Amino acid sequence: MKSRTKIVGIVISAIAAISVAALMAWLFSLEGTKGLAQWGWSKVFIAIGALGILPLALCLAGLSRPRMEASKASALLLVSATAIASLSIIVSLGLFGFIWTKAHSAAPSIPAMGLVDPGKAIAIADSSGGAGGTLHIALSSDPHWSADTSNGPARLAILKGVAADKPARDAFFILGDNVQTGMNLAGWEAEANDIASNLPSTPVRALLGNHDAIIDGQVHYARYFFPKGFTSDSGSPYWYSIDAGPARIIVLDLLWGADSFGSAQRAWLERTLSAVPADRRVIVLSHCFFASSGYMDGTQPWFDHYGTLAEVAPILERHRVDLVVSGHNHYMEFLDRNGVNYATIGTMGGIPDPVPTHVSPFSKWFARGLYGWLDLDVTAKGTALSFKDHTGKTVHTEYVAAKR
Ligand SMILES: [Fe+2]
Structure with a gap:
């Protein structure tokens, strides 16, 4: 050779x-x-x-x-x-x-959307309800813009419904999976156009979901939802807390599970929860769920998440958070586990997930096949939840009294 x-x-x-x-x-x-x-x-x-x-x-x-x-x-x-x-x-x-x-790749321009800057407090319009007034927010998750299987008309109806909500919402949170594949620009463009056209006066905060991140989708996410000039108390665009009148809203970076929950986020969460005054309600938001009904995804359980329940839930329990709202599962559900209430609202248009083969032992109410959103009306005394379908009809209500 x-x-x-x-x-x-x-x-x-x-x-x-x-x-x-x-x-x-x-x-x-x-x-x-x-x-x-x-x-x-x-x-x-x-x-x-x-x-x-x-x-x-x-x-x-x-x-x-x-x-x-x-x-x-x-x-x-x-x-x-x-x-x-x-x-x-x-x-x-x-x-x-x-x-x-x-x-x-960048679009020539991004339509003007009213966005919540996590570095600034959410303005509370309703001063009734005691100390800090009443916070009115709407939340939904998993719209999956650009997915052929998603329900575009239901998604638009939800945006219009939130815009017309009474009392008016102080902010609208989209808890991730904004788009089907994050590296593709088309979904982000469609989302921004729909928000700008249908929800012009409600500030929006979109979280990063697992589909949004595929692959290097964080670049489009930042351009559209965490643009230059935005700040956060953690320094991260993915996890932070927001002051919101009678509540502190805590956003966690949980995409597929606890794989994105590193030591920096864990230390920040402990510090942040310890510093919340006792008279504030603590609302935690994440893309990935914690307790949830679901099904097997191949050989892995897509329910009662083994990662988030083991790694994150004990911290939330120890600090007695009031409510955790997530998406990832395309259901509506309300659960109660170890003193923490969980709500799933992955119903903004993504194709409904299969009929659960596993009903969570912590489930208190469950709905599949609906599209819609969740309204929260929060005072210092507690949090009222209204699950709504895409027509605006209330399909279920709950009340979570203050836990701290
Ligand atoms: Fe999803």
């Missing part, structure tokens, strides 16, 4: 390994990739990783054969390594270029 074949094989295999390692490091530095790997895409990431390792392994096998100079097998291994390494370089550069180009 010629030494040139050896050198070319080794150099190209090394470049391939570096290219794939750099791609993987970039992918896993992005919001949501760790969860994506845990929830169904593990084979894709293993295949990409193998493209980086295989050429080096073939090189080593070729170079370690006895009487290497004369070995046809060694030459075959090194030529194979060169061929696969060339493919690996093309694939890793191509994937990076494809994702980067899509995720960083």
Whole structure:
């Protein structure tokens, strides 16, 4: 075997390994990739990783054969390594270029939306109801703009319904999965146009969901919902607390589960909950649910979330938060677990999830197949919940008395 074949094989295999390692490091530095790997895409990431390792392994096998100079097998291994390494370089550069180009493409302009800046308090219009007045907010989740399977008319009806809500809402929260695939611009454009046209005077705060993050969708998210000049008490655009009259609203970064709940967010949450005055109601918002009815997603349970219940719920229980509202599951549900109430409202247009095969033992009320939103009317004494369908009809009410 010629030494040139050896050198070319080794150099190209090394470049391939570096290219794939750099791609993987970039992918896993992005919001949501760790969860994506845990929830169904593990084979894709293993295949990409193998493209980086295989050429080096073939090189080593070729170079370690006895009487290497004369070995046809060694030459075959090194030529194979060169061929696969060339493919690996093309694939890793191509994937990076494809994702980067899509995720960083920008619309010529973004329509003017009234947004809640997490760094500023939500203005409370209703001064009745005791200390701090009454906070009126609406919440829904999982509209999945740009998904063929989502219900566009129901989504628009919800925006119009929130705009016409009585009493008027101080803010509208969309708890993630704004779009089907975050790197595609089209969904974000459609969402912004619909909000600007149908909900012109209610400030909106959209959270990042697992679909929004796919892949590098955080760039579009920031342009549309956390633009330059916005701030937060945590320094993160994904988790923060907002002052809201009689309540403190705490937004958590939980995309697929607790995979995005790192030590910094945990320490910030403990600090923040400890500092909330006792006369404030604590409303926690997240994309991923905690307690919930659901079904099996392949081999993994898509109900009573093993990650968020184990990693985050004990903190919420210890600090006696009043209510946790989430999406991720495309249901409406109200639950009570270890002294904390949970509401699921993943019904802003995404295709309804299957009929649950697992009914959560903590469930108090459940509805599937509806589209709609949740109104919260919060005073220092407690929180009234009204689950509404997309026509504005109230389908269920609850009241959560102050817990702290
Ligand atoms: Fe969703």
